[in-house]
Amino acid sequence: MCAIGCASSIQKKLNQTSRVISATVDFKSNTAWIVYNSENIRLESLTEVVKSVNDSYNVTKIEKTNKLFKNNLLPIQ
Numbered sequence: 406m407c408a409i410g411c412a413s414s415i416q417k418k419l420n421q422t423s424r425v426i427s428a429t430v431d432f433k434s435n436t437a438w439i440v441y442n443s444e445n446i447r448l449e450s451l452t453e454v455v456k457s458v459n460d461s462y463n464v465t466k467i468e469k470t471n472k473l474f475k476n477n478l479l480p481i482q
Contacts, residue, residue, distance in 0.1 A: 411432075411458055411459050411462060412432035414458045414459075415430050415437065415454070415455055415458045415462065416428055416429060416430040416437070418457065418458055419437065419439060419454055422450075422454055423446075424441050424442040424444070424445065424446045425439060425440070425441045425446075425451075426440040426441055426442065427439075428440070437455070439451060448467055451464070452467075
């Protein structure tokens, strides 16, 4: 396992992915927050990006929201 280094690599790869606006990966909470343009992107392709960094990492749950976020994941009220 590559732990925090992989989290950084996953975040970097997600941010380089076409149609991804921003991505933040938090190793401690096992969470990735991804803001993306929903036109012409498959959620499975984001899963593939995660697995491409290290086969031991996988996406187990995807939750979609239409909330807008500001300042690194604080919801806009």
